[in-house]
Every structure is written in C-alpha cells, then in structure tokens.
Amino acid sequence: MTTLPIHDALDPLITALRDTNRAVLQAPPGAGKTTVVPLAMLDAGLTNGRILMLEPRRLAARAAAERMAQTLGEKAGETVGYRVRGESKVGKSTRIEVVTEGILTRMIQSDAELSGIGAVIFDEFHERSLNADLGLALCLEIADALRDDLILLAMSATLDAEPVAALMGEVPVITSEGRAFPVETRWIDRPLGKKDRLEDATARLIEKAVSETEGGVLVFLPGEGEIRRTQSALRLPEDCSVHPLFGAMPFKDQQAAIRPAQSGRKVVLATSIAETSLTIQDIRVVIDAGRARRARFDPGSGMSRLVTERVTRAEATQRQGRAGRVAEGTCYRLWTKGEEGGLLPFPPAEIEAADLTGLALELALWGATPDDLAFLTPPNTGSYAEAQTVLQMLGALDADNRITPHGKSLAALPLHPRLAHVMAVAGPQAAPVTALLAARDPLTRGAPVDLGLRLEALDDLKTFTDRRPFGVNRNALATIRDEAKRLRRSTRDVKADDLSPEELAALAYPDRIGLRRKGDTPRFVLSGGKGAVLDDGDPLANARLIVVTDTDGNPREARIRQAIQISEAQLRNLFSDQIAWQDTCTWSKRERRVIARRQEMLGAIALDDRVWKDAPDDAVASAMLDGVRDLGITLSSAAKRFVARVELIRTAGHDLPDMTPDALLASIDDWLLPHLSGVKTADHWKKFDLLDALRARLDWPQMQLLDRLAPAHFTTPLDRKIPIDYSGETPEITLRLQELFGQTTHPKIGNTPLRVTLLSPGQKPVQTTMDIPGFWSSSYADVRKDMRGRYPKHPWPEDPTQADPTLRAKRRKPS
Template sequence: GRSFPVDLRHLPRPLRKGVRFDAALADLVVQAAGETEGGILVFLPGEGEIRRVEGQLKGRLPAGCEVRPLYGALPFAQQRAAIAPTDTARKVVLATSIAETSLTIEDIRVVVDGGKARRARFDPSSGMSRLVTEPVTRAEATQRAGRAGRVAEGTCYRLWTKGEEGALRAYPPAEIEAADLAGLALELALWGAQPGDLAFLTPPAPGSYAEAQSLLRMLGALDRENRITPHGKALAALPLHPRLAHMLAMAGPDAAPLAALLAERDPLPRGAPVDLTLRLAAVRDPKQFAGRSPHQPSRPVIERIRAEAKRLAKSARRASQGAMSDAAAAGLAYPDRVGLRRKGDAPRYVLSGGKGAILPEEDPMAGTRLIVATDLDGDRREARIRQAIRIEEAELRALFADQIGWQDICEWDRRERRVTTRQQERFGALALDDRVWKDPPPDAVAQAMLDGVRDLGMSWTDAARRFVARVELLREAGEDLPDMSEPALLDTLEDWLLPYLTGVKTAQDWKRFDILPALRARLDWDQIQRLDAKAPAHFTSPLGRDIPIDYSGEHPEISLRLQEMFGQTTHPTVGRTPLRVTLLSPAGRPVQTTMDLPGFWASSYADVRKDMRGRYPKHPWPEDPTVADPTLRVKRRRD
C-alpha cells in the first residue's frame, strides 16, 4: 500500500494547433527516455493510438529500449510480456487505462500521460452505446501518475500545461450515468421497485431509464404499465443483457453460440468484414475457419465464447417455434436494428428504429438489401455498422408478422417541395413495399400542406398585407381583434387556414394562393364593420376610383396621379388622421409627397407645374388646380 513521491512535469506551453496527438506524445516519450532511468508506462486512449505511437517511436529511442503494447484485445502471452519484469531491456509500455488502477508493472519508474481517456457512453436517443475520447479527469491523472511511484520514487510527464490542468473535470462520470440501463430496469421491475425506492449514490437519469423501459416493452419483458411479465421473469433468470436473453428464450439452445458471441468482444481482428456469419463459423469450427480465412480470430476470445455457449445452452429451454436461422435469432435480439438499404450507390441503411447507419463501401455485404445490425459505433447522425448479418424478407415477415402492416403516408416533402402521398407496408421505420396513393382524402392533403406552409413561409399578396396592417393598426389602438402578426398566423394555421387549403399541394400552388379570404374570415361581422369604419381599405378619389390605403408605414398612405386630385380642396383623412399622399407624374413617378394638399396647391404646385408642362405637354396643368376637373386623360387636340 505504500506510495513513493512522484515528480510531475508539465508542458511549458500548450501544443500548437495542427500538431497530431500521436506525434506530440511520441516526442514526449523520447524526451522522458533521455532524461530518466527505469521502465516507462505511456497512457493512451485505445489500440489505434497505441499502434500509431509505436510506429512513431521506431528508431528514436535510446539503445536497449523495448516497446511493448498493452491493451485488452492483445493475446494473453503478449500482455504477460508487457507486465513481467525484465533485466535485459528497458521497457516502454504503451497501455490503455487497463494499467491505470490495480495492475502493478514492477520495473516502471516513469509515466507519460497523453491526457485522454476512452469511455463507453449510452445514448438514449439512439438506443446505442458509443465510445468517446475525452480529456482525463484530475482524479484519473492522479491515479496514472501514481503508477510511477509504486516501487520507488518516479517521474510523470503530462502532455498538457499546468494551466490547462485547472480546466479538467474533477472526477470521471459514474458508470450509471453512461451505461445501458436495460438490465437495471429489468431487475427493478422483477423486484417491483422504482429507482426512487432505492438509495442510489447516483440515481439513474430519467431519460435513459425511460429508454431502457421502452426497450423492455418492445421485447415483451414489461407490460404497458412497466410491470414485469412472465417472459420478463424468464429473461431476468438468464445471465445476459435483456436483448440476448430474449433471443435465447425465443430461439432456444441453438442460439447459445450467437448469444455468447454477441456478449463478447469481436474475435476477429480490425479490418475483417462485418458479416456476423464469419464470426459464428470461427466459433463453431475454429480449426476449419483458421485454415480458410485470412482473418485469424483471437484464440482466447473464441475459447471464452465456446465455453459460455455451452453454459448458456444448458440454461435455455427448447424453442417453441422450431429451428431458427442465425439471422432470425439476431432479429429477435435487435428488432430496432433491422436495416433496409436506401436508394443510391452508397451502402446507407435506415434502421427499423428510425436511425441511419452505413456500411464500409468495400465490404462484401455493401449491396445487401436487408440486414440485422448487431454492432454499431453509436454515432448520433449515422452509425457505422461494425457487425451485421443478412436476413431474408421472408424471415423478417415470419418473425414480425404482427408488427408489419400497411400505412397511408401523406406528408410534405421538403426536397420535392410538394405533398407526397404513398401507401407503404412498414415494419417500424422500414418501407418494405411502397406504392403511389392515387386518391388521398382532400383533408389529409390539406393537413400535410400545413407543414409545407411552415416550411415555405407565408405567401403574401399586396391586398393581404394591407388588410393585416389595418388590423394591426386597430389592435395597437386597443381594439379587440385577432393577432395577425406572421408568427401568430403560423402558430394557428390549423384554426384559420386549413379549411381554405383544398387543392393546394405544391410550392407553386401556395405561391399563387390568395390568403386574404381566409384572413377576413377570422373577423366576425361586427369586427369587419369597425375595421372598415376606423381603418377603411380605400380612399375614394375625386374621379370616384377606390385607391388602396397602405397602413404598413408610420402614416396611412395612398399613391395616385396628380391630375386625379384636381378639385380636391381638403386633405384626405382616415377619421381624424391625415393620409400621406404621394402624387405621381403621368409616367407613375413620384412628384410630391404631402400631408397638406391645400398647402401644396398654394405653394409648391407652381414649381411642379413649370417642370411638368415641359415633360408632359399633352397632359393638363392648370394654373388653379382647385377649380379644375380631375382627369386621367390627355388634353383634347385642337382643330
């Protein structure tokens, strides 16, 4: 239990941007080897980093140094060689966190800490665990440094500065915060307990626990009230994850090798094809597989799987459904991970649980239509498939006949910018058969088009904008009228727009659609009367024409030809509010904007008349416009 002092050495300055982790760590190992004596233990997050750093160190270490990797997938003999003391060489052990705690490597005097850790995290949104690489915590860094002081005084080199150490978290997350909780949820259901009934040091996260219960309901282990079923009790009696226990309970002893295989790490080396049948062949007949496959399995892993399969076969009952293929058995364990290949050249799949997944393009299974993905990396956007097995559609239909059925799909397609209508035979998120729905109900199309409106935004006509501006003007004055701001309209589409969307299916239909009748229908008769009285839609010109009033600016405004206002001796108003009048030339260009028409006639008109007579000689420009007749015509030609 004794520990010796350890000299901590940090980087003098942070690593420059663009410096590769493996290169920087290899440089630090070379520095440590030159400045110290004794064995060196280097902490890295995983096998890939160990292999890269091993390559970086070739030919750079002092004479007599021997590099030895240490990680869980390494053959047992090589793990023993990394741990065992040696008098013939100075060991440089490249290890994962396997060497972080109780393991003692006797001749280690120096630790080089890369400052990264790889953890398994369960993602409730995907229902999958994934490995993430994160900075170590201060507690882990302290534990690692202690490896240098187990048998004598030592030295620890850290690949970070003293200042960066303050930003590290104090402790790693508790396992219950990152683990798949399906086993825990099944055990608590067996006891008839809820998480709140137990004094957890760290209670399970509600979202993760609910996801675990959802999986158990899907497997038939819990009922709708999350009470354990007889099938759930049978699963709880098996020493397996509930997925694999369900498979073994349904498929019988013949599925024991598959259950043991899926519970263990991959026996084949990295780079092997994803096909699960290759792993099963290695388990069932190791000698024959070794003679014909270029991907040699790990013997210790195969032996553990075979021993576990024998034990599981003894505890499994004979399947009531008879013999079952490996693919069907895998489907029982992973009903949410049946994958259907998407259209296109890339081997992308949609999983029955709704997530996306992708196979390596060079993999022999890349063209397979239906698979069961038994191992994924858990990426939230598109998981990479690490193990899968081909399943025939007939097997899928026989296995999940009660969960496959036809659905009418009427939805807005953002890519095609239209409502699409399909009839699909679906298993979860998979469309096993897809046909055009030729006569969908109009109300279903209209309902789907509401999503199109939210996607495209409001389609405004000038008249609709003016109407909304009038309503908003009176609302600001305290009138009891509906909110017609664009956000409010989009939030209440079902209330006011849905009955008017008949026949609207595409973005072009929506662009041509006039929303004014639907907007007017939001007001009752009394509200319309008050609106027309206090904020009329039009000003009647001296010629009797209705000129639309624009209420969107600071002042209500009209625009019309100057000659049309001849004879108007008072300024136009809405109630007591003067209109802003823009007078136009015969060509429709603004000549004058005024809120005092009599004042304009008496002052500026003379200058406008002088300028306009030369430009538009065919049009009347009387000296006294207050007594002239309004007109839109040119002057009569004299004979």
C-alpha cells in the same frame, strides 16, 4: 496472528454496527478490511444469519474467501464460501459468503426479505458499479420496510464517505489510517506519440524498471489483449517470471500470479483487478500504463461495452500505493509529469455512463421507479426513459412500464436484456450468436461487416483461416466459445422453432433492421428511425435488408461495423404483429411538394411503398402546412394592406387577431388549414392569395369595426376606389394628380389626414403632400410648368380647384 492496520478500527466498528446496524468504513488498500472485517463481525456475534460480502470481481471474491478460510484453518466452502458466475463453494455450515455484486440482486429479487442473511457488506464501494449502487438501494429499502435487523456496511478505500453515510441514514463513519511505506514516483521524459504502441512502450518501461530496482513488479494494463501483447514484447533476465492476471483466466493461473515467487523476481501484468481487494505478495515496484477499461453505454452496440480511457488521479494514486505495502517502493508512470494535471480527479460512477436497460428491468421487477429508492447518484431521466423504450420494444415492459411475464423471464438470465430476449425466445440454438453479440469483434480491422463470417470462425477456425484472409483474435474466440457453452446450459429447457442467425440478430435488435435507401451509396434507414452507412466495397453494400448489430455510434449517420443480411420473408415471420399499413401525407423539402403514400411499415422502414392516389383533401392540406412552414408566408399587396389595417386597429386597443408575421406562422393550423384545398406544391403556394383566409379570421362585428376605423379605400371625385396603404406611419393613397382637380379639402379618414402621393400621367410621383389646398396654391404652378412640356396632351389648368377631375387626355382639335 499478524496485526494489520484494520485491527485498530475493529472495536469502534463493531460498536457502531451493534448500536445502529449500519456504518461506513474507510480503510486504505492493504489495511486488511476485506479479509478481517467479516471474520470480526462473525466473532462478535452481531447476527445469527449469514454475512454476505459483495466484491466487484470474481477473482477478488474467490481470493477473499480462500484467504479467510485459510485464516480459520479451513477450506473454502466450510465457514467461509463464495459464489461467482459459473462457480460456487458454499455449504450448510457456511456463515460468511463472498459473492459478486450481480448475485445480490438475484437473491433479493427471489427473496425480498433476504431470509437467512443477517448482514450485507459492500466491499470496495468506491468503485461505484451499477450493481453495487442498485444493491445498496434495494438493501436500504428492505431494511427500512421489512428487516430492521439487517446490518449494512459500506467499505471503501478512497470514497468520500460523508455522502454515503448520509444516504444510509447519517450513520457512523469509521476510519482506519492504514500503514504504507514511501513510494518514489518516476515519469517518462516525453509524451507518447501517435505512432507509439502502448504495449511496446510499456515493455520498454518494464525492462528499465527491472534493471533499476529490486523486488516484485506489478504492471497495470487495461485488458487481456494489451497484457498478451506486452508479454510478447518483453525481454527480461532469466530469473524473472512473468504472470498475466485478468478476470477471464483460469483460477489456478490467477493464484499463481498472486502467490510469492519461489525464486527470482516476479513480474505481474494485471488489469485494474489488482488495484484493490487483492493482495499480491512481495510487490515493490508498480508500473502504470495510464489506461483503464470501464463500462460505458455504447450507442454503436446498444449495450454497455468496455472502453479504454485515461486513468484518473484517484486510480493512479491507488495503483501507486501498491508499491508501498511491504517496504519502500517505486512507481513508474507511462506519462510525463506535465500530463498529470490533465487527469480527471475521479472516475465517474457507472450509473452516470452505462446502459441503464438492465437497471430499468430490475426496478420494474422490483415494482419501483428510481425516485422510490435511495441512489447515491440518481440515473439520468432521459437515459432511463430510453432504456424503458428498449424494454417495451422487447416485450419486457407494457405500455405503462410495468413488467410483463416475458420481462420476468429476461430478468432471470444474467445477460443484457437484448440478449436475454434472444435466449428466452430461441433457447440453446441462439448461444453462439448471443455470445458473439456480447463480445468484442474477434476479427481484425479490415474484415467485412458480415456477422456470418464471425460465426464461421467460431464454428471451424481452421477451415475459416484457410479460406479467409482476415486476422482472428484466437483468445477472444476461445472466450466466446466458453460463453456459448454456458448459455446453452442455462437455457437447455427452452424449446423453440429453428431460427437462422439473421433472425436471432433481428430479435436482439428489432430497432436496427436496415432498409437500403435508393442511390449509389449504401445508406440504410433503420427501423428505429436512425440512419447508417456501409463502406462501398463491403459485400453487404447491395443488400436490401440487413440487421445492424454494431456501429461506430455516430448520432447523425452511424458507420456500420457489423451486420447480417436478412430477407423480407424472415422479417414478416418474426414481426408479423408489428407490420402494418400506414397512409401518410408528408411535405418533401427536396421535391417541394406534398407526397401521399401508402406504406407497409415495420417501425420506421417501409417494406412496401405505393402512391396514395385518393388521399383526402384534409390530409393533403395538413401536410401542406409543413410546406408553408418550410416555404414561409408571402402576402399579396391586397393581403399586406389588410394586415396593416388590422394591426393598426389592434394596437390601438381593439380586440382583433394578432397578424404579425410570427403570429401568423405560429397559428396557421387554426386559420389557414380550411383554405388549403388543392394546394400541393411550392408553385401552388406561390400563386395562392391569403386575403380571403385572413379576412375569414374576423367575424362580422370585427369587420364592421375595421371598415369604420380603417376603411380599405378612399373614394375619389370620379367615384373610383383607391386602396389605402396603412403600412407606414400615416395612411397613404396614390393616384393621378388630375383625378383630384376640384378637390378643395384634404382627404381624411375620420380626423386623420391621408398622405397623398400624386402621380404624373406616366405614373411617376410628382408630389407627396398632407395638404392638397396648400399644394394647389403653392407648388402646383411649378409642377404645371414642368408637366405641360412633358405631357402636353393632358389638361393642366391654371386654377385646378375650378377644373373637373379627369383621367382622360385633352380632346383633339378638329383638323
């Protein structure tokens, strides 16, 4: 038997598992951990139960099972078997079962004790898929609460092992050093420009590498589309055979890519599926196009979608190592050496960036919250709350976030909860629409947004292409058809009324029902409260109601990329229990007035909208408060003086309300609301005097205190009340100079002298003083001299202290 690097680590690994039932194994790609460790555990008799090994991809699961079975001289399905979506090779004698990660969750949810399972191996745990994180968290709880005999092993090539070991209970970390040959790295001379197509650049680099090197060539590209386009662009010698390798292709074609070439050189165009788990024979050259496709939450679709991003340094290193498995190798990178520094160190865990709706459903089914389980990276609380909101909207969770019977039926379907909801409600008839919503758009850019066009192409491609000028991705359509067939089979027992494609889309996206706003531009308000816009020339631009199934994800106003028209009657049929009349009074910033409406609402859209003619005063006043916040508070002269009096006494330590501008605005609900009756517009508010509302904030004792310590008026010798201004540092009055004739003492409030501004008969200030007797004896003579010439009809006595106060002019002398 061939000795692999992993064999040196088997004894300490088996000892650790026998002693503690848990361990973390670090082993680089090519060490042999995937196909050797499960057989070693079986041979050591660690458990009487089955050994379950998780793989992140179907191809890796099947290949690992086939390789282990071959080692035993058997076929898959005997001692070693596998289960992936749509295919199973497991028998009564199976002791090692290789499964994809989502299958473990289904097994746990149907049997919490994992009966018959003795060990669970998490292979390639460094990829940090959401299903792997959830699976480990659930297994740790099962082992702690129900199965102390359950063996758990996390295996990884590049993972920082210590945090995983701590999460599992400070378990042993076993390391296999591995073996690798030197790999020379070569970069391109200049960065790719915006006009450089990735596929063409990759094809030229492959041709260069083939001319400069020997041995098999492994090319890393992000997805099937790039693989097909690169293959079409290649011009290679006749002795080179080209093999695509991606997850969705038939298994026999995948095996052909993995097997050694019968003659000549083999060029394998692969996705990241070839980074780990798989061993491809005779590879001496790696070409890295520098892109990776990973799951990210797509706000445009409301689900996780695969997005294309730059590789990280860890991924680039992993890919590079594939060239040094069997001999010295060469790695070509489709980026410059200078660009290397801009690569992120590691890819993020899927739980940090993916849609958490499926996770929230699984945890609700388990009866737990994220805080109840041991996650290496806890889910973001805001994203998790949003996921729960979606599940409540679909009827999968109740108001307390407990799973409903409908939620349990959704969890049983291997689909995003939105799409599982459609299939659970509508059954096989929904398969084409569901498969389309789950996939990337099969029509090329520039096609109208109508989902119905995609259904036409799916139903009859030939007729569609004859009638429509849009390009079609035929491979994508074939994949969608296969998925639709699988969905029909999985829900063939569901009986439901016939529903149209637009009704099915509305079931998946009850928060994306769009009502066209008034105006020339096709803008829509969505039932979930967000906004979306269509291109002016799109055939759906004039539709009143649509269901938006895909956007560009812009949080301010999303651009619609896919939608379908729906009628109000169809909406009422689907959502009759969610449509209700609401009476609303709101402040309109645009119209600067309170608008009272009676609206028949479905979420945030109004199917019917009428004027609420008899809206009660308190509702109008409450809405006007928002208008006050918008317009701001403006005080009349009298109100300003009142506020100044209150603030003067409050800051002196007396218990009076805070009437600073910020405090007034912050507390308008308490003091202003009762006084807003009849105020509905900005013009009304402009004329509204706040004095009475402000005075009402003080009770009787407080008003008595205010009037005593800071009286509102000064009474002149003519018994006229002059307002006292408290807004400055010193209280101030302003009055005609003649009105103080005969005043021999300075006006005061208590012991505080008032600042007095004396006015001419023409109401112009002539003197400001804090000493009236001093003014009479000094400056008055100069003022008298100046004012007699200007205002000869008014009295200007030589001794004002002996004159009578007056506001009248001199009497005319008889003629």
